[in-house]
Amino acid sequence: MTLKARINEDVKAAMRARNAKTLGTLRLLLAAIKQREVDERAVLDDAAVIAVIGKMLKQRRDSISQYAAAGRNDLADAEEFESELLSAYLPAALPTEALVAAICEAIASTGAGSPADMGKVMVELRPRLNGRADMGEVSRLVKARLAGT
Numbered sequence: 001m002t003l004k005a006r007i008n009e010d011v012k013a014a015m016r017a018r019n020a021k022t023l024g025t026l027r028l029l030l031a032a033i034k035q036r037e038v039d040e041r042a043v044l045d046d047a048a049v050i051a052v053i054g055k056m057l058k059q060r061r062d063s064i065s066q067y068a069a070a071g072r073n074d075l076a077d078a079e080e081f082e083s084e085l086l087s088a089y090l091p092a093a094l095p096t097e098a099l100v101a102a103i104c105e106a107i108a109s110t111g112a113g114s115p116a117d118m119g120k121v122m123v124e125l126r127p128r129l130n131g132r133a134d135m136g137e138v139s140r141l142v143k144a145r146l147a148g149t
Helices: 003-017 020-040 046-069 073-087 096-110 115-129 135-147
Strands: none
Touching (some): 020 046, 020 073
């Protein structure tokens, strides 16, 4: 079963269970997927759906920090719920050791030696780590590795 089909089945289950919060979040996800399909004029595969989910998770993380800073814990809690629900559709996260190994391998294969070569390394890593690691964290680790710290 594709990821999109699984999400559709979960929408039906949320409707049957009359779970409004889950249903609303899943409908937002399906709308984002549908919008990207219309924009690209193609049916999205699992990798593209994972990219959509990753983008939505990044938006949620940003919103959570802004709501918490503004003292709006009710809105931060709602965003946290949506973030947890969306995270369930992503593949299992890579352990830190595997992430560092992938970074070292990418640095070696691209021949990167300085922080100026960071773009080459990130281009190499993005397809392999999409949805399995926070790319902001990956970027930070690559920068630290290339800077020699």
